[in-house]
Amino acid sequence: MILQDTHDVKTFCFQTTDNSWFRYLPGQFITIELEIEGKPVLRTYTLSSSPSRPLSISITVKATEGGFVSNWLHQNLKEGDQIKAYGPAGIFTLHDHMAEKYLFISGGAGITPTLSMTRWLFDYGLHTDVHFIHCARTPSDIIARRELESMSARLNDIKVAFACEKPDPYGAWTGYTGRVNQLMLELISPDYQEREIFCCGPAPFMQAVRDILNAAGFDMDRYHEESFDSPIKEESDRPDHDDVIIDAEAASRVSFTRSKKETPCQESDTILTAAKKTGLHIPSACQFGVCGTCKVKKVSGDIHMVHNGGITQDQIDDGYILACCSNPLGEVVIDF
Numbered sequence: 001m002i003l004q005d006t007h008d009v010k011t012f013c014f015q016t017t018d019n020s021w022f023r024y025l026p027g028q029f030i031t032i033e034l035e036i037e038g039k040p041v042l043r044t045y046t047l048s049s050s051p052s053r054p055l056s057i058s059i060t061v062k063a064t065e066g067g068f069v070s071n072w073l074h075q076n077l078k079e080g081d082q083i084k085a086y087g088p089a090g091i092f093t094l095h096d097h098m099a100e101k102y103l104f105i106s107g108g109a110g111i112t113p114t115l116s117m118t119r120w121l122f123d124y125g126l127h128t129d130v131h132f133i134h135c136a137r138t139p140s141d142i143i144a145r146r147e148l149e150s151m152s153a154r155l156n157d158i159k160v161a162f163a164c165e166k167p168d169p170y171g172a173w174t175g176y177t178g179r180v181n182q183l184m185l186e187l188i189s190p191d192y193q194e195r196e197i198f199c200c201g202p203a204p205f206m207q208a209v210r211d212i213l214n215a216a217g218f219d220m221d222r223y224h225e226e227s228f229d230s231p232i233k234e235e236s237d238r239p240d241h242d243d244v245i246i247d248a249e250a251a252s253r254v255s256f257t258r259s260k261k262e263t264p265c266q267e268s269d270t271i272l273t274a275a276k277k278t279g280l281h282i283p284s285a286c287q288f289g290v291c292g293t294c295k296v297k298k299v300s301g302d303i304h305m306v307h308n309g310g311i312t313q314d315q316i317d318d319g320y321i322l323a324c325c326s327n328p329l330g331e332v333v334i335d336f
C-alpha cells in the first residue's frame with residue numbers, strides 16, 4: 001500500500017511474501033536494497049509504523065530536490081513491487097530508556113521514529129506521559145497531523161503541538177509559528193526538565209534543540225537524537241575506544257567460508273573492502289558503523305572494530321562484527 005501523506009511525502013507499507021509478522025522496536029530503522037539503473041543501491045529509513053501492528057511495516061519518505069533514492073521511490077515504486085530489506089537496527093528507541101515522561105521533538109521527515117514510538121505507546125495504552133512537538137515548514141507539510149491529533153484527543157497522556165515556520169497562504173493557522181525556541185518549549189512542555197527527550201530532524205534543527213537544552217542546563221544524558229549523517233562531527237565527539245593502533249603496512253588475510261574466497265590485504269583495509277577485492281558483495285549502506293547493514297559473523301581471528309551504534313554488545317558477544325568498520329588483524333575468517 002502507498003499512502004500520500006502530504007504533497008511531497010509518501011508512506012510505503014510492506015508485507016512479507018509469506019505473511020509472517022515483523023518484529024522490531026519502535027524507532028528502529030531498516031536498510032532497503034533497490035536496483036536503480038542496473039546497480040544495487042542501499043538506503044536506510046526509519047520505520048514509521050509501530051511493532052504493535054506487526055502484519056506490515058512502513059517507511060515515510062519525503063521527495064527532495066536531489067534526493068536520488070527518495071525521488072526514485074516516489075516515482076517508481078508501485079503497489080505489488082517486491083524489494084529486499086535488511087534489519088531492523090538502531091538504538092534510538094525508548095525501550096533502551098524507559099521513563100514515565102517523554103518529550104518527542106521532530107523536524108520535517110524526522111518525525112518517523114517519534115511517530116512510531118507514539119503509535120506504540122498509544123496502542124499499548126501504558127498511560128505514559130508524552131509531549132510531542134513537531135516542527136514543519138507550513139501546516140500542510142505536517143505529516144500524520146490528523147492521526148496525532150486523534151491520538152491526543154483520545155488519550156489525555158499524549159499532548160501534541162505543532163510549530164510551523166509560516167502559515168499556508170490561504171489557510172487559518174492557530175498553532176505555534178516560527179522555529180522551535182526556549183519560550184515555545186516552556187509553553188508546550190513546562191516540565192521538560194523532568195522528561196526523557198528524543199529528537200530527530202535535520203542537523204541544524206537538532207543543533208538548535210541541543211543549544212536550547214544546554215542553555216537551560218538540561219541533563220543531556222537524558223537527551224537522545226537520531227541522525228544518518230556521520231555522527232562524528234568533531235574530534236571531541238569521538239567516543240572512547242580501545243587503544244589498538246592500526247599498522248597500515250601490516251599484512252592480513254581475510255577468508256570467506258561460505259563463498260570459499262580469500263584475499264591478502266592490509267590491516268588498514270576493512271572486512272568490507274577485503275570482500276570487494278574478492279568480488280563479494282556484503283550489503284552495506286552508511287559505511288560508518290551506524291546502520292548495521294553490513295553485519296557478518298566472524299568465525300576466527302582478531303579484528304579492530306570502531307562502530308557508531310550499529311551493533312549491540314549482545315551481537316558482538318555472539319561473534320558478529322560490522323564489516324564496514326572492522327580492520328582485520330592477521331588471519332581472519334568470516335562466515336559469508
Ligand code: FES
Pocket residue numbers: 283284285286287288289290291292293294295310322323324325
Ligand atoms: S554499512 Fe552501515 S554499519 Fe556498516
